[in-house]
Amino acid sequence: MLDPTKQNIGIIGGGQLGKMMILEAKKMNFQVNILDPTPDCPAHSIADEHLVASFTDQEAIKELAVKSDILTYEFEHIDVEALKELEKEGYQVYPTVKSLAAIQDKFRQKSILKDEGLPVPDFLKAENRAEIKEAAERFSYPLMLKSCTGGYDGKGNAVINNKAEIDKAFRELKGAKNDLMVEEFIPFKKEISVIIARGIDGDKKVYPVGENEHQNNILFTTKVPAQITDEVADKAVKLAFEVIDVFKGVGIFCIEMFVTAADKLLINEIAPRPHNSGHYSIEGCITSQFEQHIRAISGLPLGETELLKPVVMRNILGEEKEGEAVVKGVNEALAIPGVKAHIYGKRVNRPERKMGHLTVTADTVVEAHELVLEASGLIEITGE
Structure with missing residues (x-):
């Protein structure tokens, strides 16, 4: 063999x-x-x-x-x-071109999920300003205007709070050239994500649910296990299995979800690849999402995904000054028990660019969060 x-x-x-x-x-x-x-x-x-x-x-x-x-x-x-x-x-x-084609266009992605009976925010295609106004009549304000392709870290999204903001949002997202869609705005209680892997043979492994916090639409912190009820966690895992079966994915997939005030789950977006919110798995789980992705696409058996200890991941974002990247405070941050630093090695620093991340494992999520906050206050990456 x-x-x-x-x-x-x-x-x-x-x-x-x-x-x-x-x-x-x-x-x-x-x-x-x-x-x-x-x-x-x-x-x-x-x-x-x-x-x-x-x-x-x-x-x-x-x-x-x-x-x-x-x-x-x-x-x-x-x-x-x-x-x-x-x-x-x-x-x-891998993931297959079929699954990539279905997911990279957000309108097509949401349409497939809706057709399969999976819960998503309500949405409409928006080819012009008039159709955005029609969506506002249906959903009311605020609205989420999204580029169907190419968006990441909040780029390609615009919140429209009233009729007067439609023109600006349409121009910002280059609606005359790009396909756009409108979604109802979800005042969610939490955003969570589920990392799930599927092998070439169809075997599946799911990771513990992570709870995400954002800063300026950029993922900033992921806490695991998420501070949600067991019932919500079970529903999230069930949804993740259904999603990966719909797209017949091979490799790692991330399914981001909103938790509403009534503990209802709505699927936000899917990424057919290892995801920022799964970085915690490097230190926090038996098999990291990156090892799992390699196992899945190469035909190796999938690894176990058990959480070893509560863990918090926090991104290190570039500071204001743009230029050749200079890393400061690594010694001080690593002196804190349980802290691991991942510096990506990007040559150029830009404001809010993802330049690295920290993870902390501890006996509780609360303790891990306190330690990662302390460490993140000591380390910075800026431009020279």
Whole structure:
């Protein structure tokens, strides 16, 4: 029988997610090639080969596929048509191109979920300002206006509080050029996320539910286990299993959900890849989301996902000054018991750019949160 760890893995993207995939893949002796336009991207120093090319360069993507037995990706904004051609030629792409195509367009994603009877906020396509006004009559204000493709970390979203803000939001999201959708605004009590893995053979493993906090629409903190009732946690896990079956995903998927005041769950968005809210699993679980993704796409058995200890993850965001990144306070932060620091190695700092993260494991979530707050006050990344 062929040793699956003799396979070459190709990753489209060489950012922090790609870097953390490689770190786990190397433990199991995989060869890993990456494609990324930035010569000194975070994954560059540990990849076996780095193709420096645009994410839209179809010839370069084909070259990566030729050099690899399996293709995967660290973000979903990829040319689906190029990947479809590769699948037709027999190249293995995971998560599958079908699941990627369904998820990368938020309107299509929500439509599929709704058609399957899964709970989502109400939504409508918005091709012009008039249709946004019609949506307001149906949903009332405030509204969420979203780009159907390409958004991340709050980019591609705009809250519309009244009729006077429609024009500004439409222009900000380039509605004349981009497909937009309108969602009803959900005054949620909590946002939670569930990380779930599905293997090539259909086996599934789910991670403990995480509770997320945001700052300026950017994920800032994830606490695990989430401070929700067992009933809500069970419903969230059940929903995650249903979602991954709908999209027949292979690899790691993240399902973000809103918890309403009445403890009702609504699916917000899905990511077909390892996710920021799953970083806690590196220290907090038996098998990290990154190891699990490699196992899933290569045909290895999935690992156990049990939580070892309560854990809190906090992002290290770039400070105000833009320029060559300078990291300060690592010594002081790591002197705090239970603190682990992950510095991504991005050469350039920009305000609110994800430059790293901290995790703390402790006996309780409250204790872990207190320690991570202390550590995050000591470490900073700024521009020189």
